Amino acid sequence: MLELYHNAMSVCAQKVRLALAEKGLEWTSHHMNLRNKEQFSEAYLALNPNGVVPTLVHDGEPIIESTIINEFIDDAFAGAPLRPEDPVRRAHMRYWTRQLDDTIHAATSVVTLSIAIRHQFLELHDEKAIEELLAAVPNAKRRASKRFGIEKGMDHPELQSSLLRLEKMLDNMEDALRTARWLAGPDFSLADIGLVPYVLRLDHLGLGNLTIERRPNVCRWLDAMRSRKSYEEAILGRWDDQAYVANLKEKGAQAREAILLRMLSR
Numbered sequence: 001m002l003e004l005y006h007n008a009m010s011v012c013a014q015k016v017r018l019a020l021a022e023k024g025l026e027w028t029s030h031h032m033n034l035r036n037k038e039q040f041s042e043a044y045l046a047l048n049p050n051g052v053v054p055t056l057v058h059d060g061e062p063i064i065e066s067t068i069i070n071e072f073i074d075d076a077f078a079g080a081p082l083r084p085e086d087p088v089r090r091a092h093m094r095y096w097t098r099q100l101d102d103t104i105h106a107a108t109s110v111v112t113l114s115i116a117i118r119h120q121f122l123e124l125h126d127e128k129a130i131e132e133l134l135a136a137v138p139n140a141k142r143r144a145s146k147r148f149g150i151e152k153g154m155d156h157p158e159l160q161s162s163l164l165r166l167e168k169m170l171d172n173m174e175d176a177l178r179t180a181r182w183l184a185g186p187d188f189s190l191a192d193i194g195l196v197p198y199v200l201r202l203d204h205l206g207l208g209n210l211t212i213e214r215r216p217n218v219c220r221w222l223d224a225m226r227s228r229k230s231y232e233e234a235i236l237g238r239w240d241d242q243a244y245v246a247n248l249k250e251k252g253a254q255a256r257e258a259i260l261l262r263m264l265s266r
């Protein structure tokens with residue numbers, strides 16, 4: 001019995017839904033409204049003390065952290081393996097997923113919040129509600145970054161370094177994909193599953209032609225990802241929140257010049 005606490009557009013949740021779909025697993029959905037602070041409820045914090053999605057519950061046992069969840073899915077269930085057999089390739093795969101946890105996820109959060117999501121908070125015109133939201137964030141560093149994103153937007157002190165980190169991610173991907181079909185070599189793996197939601201986020205922010213389209217191997221890889229059945233099941237259909245994507249596109253377009261300036265003035 002598998003239950004997933006997640007959100008349709010959360011990058012980490014997209015990553016876990018992709019792994020579940022690749023294995024052909026059935027799961028029960030608990031869709032969380034992150035704007036209503038459902039991730040900070042007492043009941044949810046008992047499952048995931050970090051107050052973030054996703055959490056996978058297997059036979060009543062919560063498993064947290066999307067990279068760990070995806071390795072668990074591959075360990076626990078039959079089906080096509082999602083990690084290379086060869087130890088060197090497996091190490092390469094882990095280096096990709098490690099980068100997500102070390103820097104890429106944080107950079108994506110800064111970029112998405114500062115460019116787009118902050119407006120959802122500002123449009124509330126309710127300072128008390130914003131303070132309540134910030135107070136609920138269990139981690140001080142995350143709380144401070146969220147405050148910067150909401151209050152400073154394009155002047156978030158980490159925005160430029162975050163945009164450049166995501167460009168570097170694409171450069172590294174382009175290099176790896178020049179000689180291999182998938183990120184960790186000839187076999188599709190958790191590296192591909194892990195990276196795709198982050199590339200997609202750049203596309204959703206309308207930054208695809210500044211970033212993705214200039215890299216032919218990343219384009220080929222993204223097309224291959226999009227043609228998988230798992231992509232249809234995990235990213236599209238009921239999990240494709242068109243209003244959310246339209247908002248990202250609109251705010252990304254408004255910020256485009258300022259983004260370009262930050263990407264060029266390094």
Ligand SMILES: N[C@@H](CCC(=O)N[C@@H](CS)C(=O)NCC(=O)O)C(=O)O
Nearest residue numbers: 010011012034052053054065066067
């Ligand atoms: N390292 C965690 C990060 C999880 C995370 O940051 N999730 C975001 C959505 S992608 C979230 O729940 N955000 C809610 C919030 O910041 O309040 C993982 O990989 O599972």
